[in-house]
Amino acid sequence: MADLQPLLHDLAIALCAPTVVLSGRDGQVRAGGTQGLLHGDLRLLSEAVVTVNGHEPEAIGSDEPAADRARFTGLLRRLGGPGPDPTAWLRRDRVVTATGMSEELSLVSTDGVPRHCVVEVVLAADFAPIDEIKAGGRRSPLVPDGPRWTADSAVAEVTAEGAEVVFDGSRVRLRWAVTGSATVRWSLRVSDERALFVPGGVRLPRPEVHADDRRLTALLDRALGDLDGLLLAEREHPGDAFAGAGAPWFLTLFGRDSLWAARLALPLSTGLAGGTLRTLARAQGTRHDPMTGEAPGKILHERRRDPFQALSASLPAEYYGTVDATALWVCLLHDAWRWGLAEAEVRDLLPTLRFALDWITGAADSDGDGFAEYRDESGRGLANQGWKDSGDAVRFFDGTQAKPPIALAEVQAYQHEAVVRAVALLTALGEPCGELAEWASALRSRFRDRFWVSTSDGHYPALALDGDKRPVDALTSNIGHLLGTGLLSDGESSSLGALLLDSSLASGFGLRTMSASTAGYSPLSYHCGSIWPHDTAIVVRGLQRSGQATRAASLATQLLSAAPAFGYRLPELFAGHGPAETSAPLPYPASCRPQAWSAAAAVSLLVAFLGLDVDVPARTVTLAPPRPSPVGALRVRGLPLASGTLDVSIDASGAVTDLRLPPGFSLLPEQSGE
Known part of the structure; x- marks a missing residue:
């Protein structure tokens, strides 16, 4: 055995x-x-x-x-x-x-x-x-x-x-x-002496947060301590902190994980974003190497002390087998700029940005069908190279596994968002954009034509296109990553929001990775029915950004309900059972704890409960709390914002009762939403 x-x-x-x-x-x-x-x-x-x-x-x-x-x-x-x-x-x-x-x-x-x-x-x-x-x-x-x-x-x-x-x-x-x-x-x-990384050497700011629902403050306190504990830096660049993915299996640099952790934590620190961006920029691919997955412009997947032997893979110490980290790098650069990363730091990273955009609009589409896809060319790497990277993660509604090359739905959304955000950033900095906007528009049209499917679960984008360009029609949490990326119309976003809050996906403790109504569903599967806190947080963020504040708050509250079972240290993932099956969520027993993007998920919950959005270059703040407030009265003091801080209080009804902005900032009118 x-x-x-x-x-x-x-x-x-x-x-x-x-x-x-x-x-x-x-x-x-x-x-x-x-x-x-x-x-x-x-x-x-x-x-x-x-x-x-x-x-x-x-x-x-x-x-x-x-x-x-x-x-x-x-x-x-x-x-x-x-x-x-x-x-x-x-x-x-x-x-x-x-x-x-x-x-x-x-x-x-x-x-x-x-x-x-x-x-x-x-x-x-x-x-x-x-x-x-x-x-x-x-x-x-x-x-x-x-x-x-x-x-x-x-x-x-x-x-x-x-x-x-x-x-x-x-x-x-x-x-x-x-x-x-x-x-x-x-x-x-x-x-x-061979260790690649040293302690990150910084601590994240700790705003003062009080809520009637004390689970929120307990979760934030635990999460921010864990994020501090996960911070690393390259030995040669000790000032550029990033979040190691998770303990014990992944306590190292992971492109996707470190990028998402920095992105979700942006309301607390643009410094972590800057360190993550620069660390990954230094490792950006420069050549084609099928054994490592490296390609010009591509962002790294992971770096370790030695090669890593997995169950079905043999990964080199420096490995590029990720289809989404490059677009996520671009998105983080844009978002960090919006949250106040210094313009000089942003400009220093523009060569990396343009090199990444070359890969996104070029080599990412390896077969010329207009969509980014992946295939493990080495035969020894990861068979799946999106965030759901286990070997059986990409399944049809009937449970059969898709064959490569795979074009994932959320990857198209990330790439669309990356290009659209890059246009906004480059335009604001007076830099040329070429035909990037036209490229994004064409992708929107192609996606609408090829990805949407109808099953007994409803009408929604497929999880992926398989190697024969057939839509992989399982209903999964991946569709939630499309929200707020600009790939969908307002009507499409609202339709997906309703579908995501259905009990087949929204378990009561968070979002299942796969609908309980599909043949491939298993609550203890790594990616086919379990609940990942960061996945839920990303969808909460997307719901908020697409104007669905009530749905965002409802899903955020589900994750908050799960936190006490884990001592407020949200693990990498946990079982997909809902409250009808178990009074408290069950662990996925080999899950990392703490995990960087799970810890950073707590910050996204706070942002959702405040309905907060910030544009530092425009010196504007938006506050659109859900009504009523799902956590009761909520008070935040000392949230970092540009060179000052933001203080805000809302009452149990969701009304803003007190607000202090840094000098020069103004509050935008609240936008009506779902």
């Missing part, structure tokens, strides 16, 4: 990129699975098991109070007094840094008897790479050289003040003899 991918849903996770620590909810880091300290795609600690007098504490509680911290409490019943009440326990406080971790072990005794005991921590390291861990592989621990392990270019070194250090084969044992209540500490410092 093949090894199985280890599960993550029941683990405690603390991180400060590029380091993440995963353990059981009892605090113990055990051999096997995904547990351990991972740094730059290597596991530099694979065991950390605590005992007191040879016995493990009996876990009674755990907490993750911040992205980089975890706390555990376990009973020490063999140390306690004779009565039924526990009188001795161990508190384990963990702190993760970019270069390692530390723990404080506090033994507490309340019965007044000064008992003698031995606290021991057993440590081991296997230096397993992330793809081997993800595949369920196991390897033997390394033999330490003193209180340290070394392999390749990586080092992990233990320190423990006051401890007796015993070397036991491949394990290091730290021992403290203590009496009564006592506290001991140990730490691990790690380094890797």
Whole structure:
């Protein structure tokens, strides 16, 4: 039997990129699975098991109070007094840094008897790479050289003040003899000369947010802490922060994920957008390479320390197998400019923009049919290269899988939006646009002619065109990504908005990736029925931008309803079951947590509840809150805007009761919508 991918849903996770620590909810880091300290795609600690007098504490509680911290409490019943009440326990406080971790072990005794005991921590390291861990592989621990392990270019070194250090084969044992209540500490410092990335070195602004529905503030607080914990930068460019995609599998640069995370977080930071744009610009493709998927003008998919072996793919360390990141890069540049990215920074990126537009309007359409499509030329890369990139993600209504080359609906929308936004940006900067507007207009016509289908679910754009140019007619969340891109008419947008809020897609906890009425639907499928928070947030954003504020708020509230089940740390994805099937959403057990675009989704919810839009070059703000407000009264103070901040309050009815704008800004009249 093949090894199985280890599960993550029941683990405690603390991180400060590029380091993440995963353990059981009892605090113990055990051999096997995904547990351990991972740094730059290597596991530099694979065991950390605590005992007191040879016995493990009996876990009674755990907490993750911040992205980089975890706390555990376990009973020490063999140390306690004779009565039924526990009188001795161990508190384990963990702190993760970019270069390692530390723990404080506090033994507490309340019965007044000064008992003698031995606290021991057993440590081991296997230096397993992330793809081997993800595949369920196991390897033997390394033999330490003193209180340290070394392999390749990586080092992990233990320190423990006051401890007796015993070397036991491949394990290091730290021992403290203590009496009564006592506290001991140990730490691990790690380094890797081959690591590509360093900490992002910045923190996102934290506006003050108060809402009657406290789930919103709890979600934002958790999400912004997690985004801070995920920020990375290239070693050579430490000032250009971007969001690593997610822990533990994808804690590295991902074009699509990092771009969407920066785009959803724009109301808080144009700096993150600028860093992401520049980092990906430096890696923009310059040549044709079928093995890596590189092409001139194309934006990178992912970059890792070493090649990555997936279940059905063998990816090079620098891989370009994405059909959408190039258009998303252009869209982020435009949106960052609208939110206030300095004109000088924007102009510096115009050569990258034009090179990207060359690919979008040229090589992206590999067979000349007028649509962008993908095919894995190497035979070793990703079979699907949109955001739903699992091998079975593109299905017909009857469940059969589509064959390449695949032209995805949302990719056409991204490309249309990228070209339209590029025209707006270039025109505002006094730069020539050529025939870009005509190209976008022609795409709109082609899309309307070729993509729309009718099934028992309704009339809507197909998920894709397959290799025979047949519409792949499954009803999926992908159609929600078309909203607000300019590809659809107002009537078409409204029709799709109603369809997206139908219970076959809108589960009650968020948007399913595939309609429950299709043959391929499975609530625990990675892309064919599960719920991805970022996917829901993108559709919320599209509904708002297309004038459907009430529908946007309704869908946003569904995602808000899911957040408490995950301790307000929205995972990469979760199961597609709705409230009629389960009182709380069920996890997808191998899901990353935290995930950058899932964390950034919280910012989109805030924007939707405010009905906020900003145009810094025009010095205008739009506020169109849904009525009534789905989160009750809402007050925001200190939202970054140009060189100042925006303060706004709305009451439970959705009316704006207080507004303070930076000097020179004006409020546009509220536009009527759905």
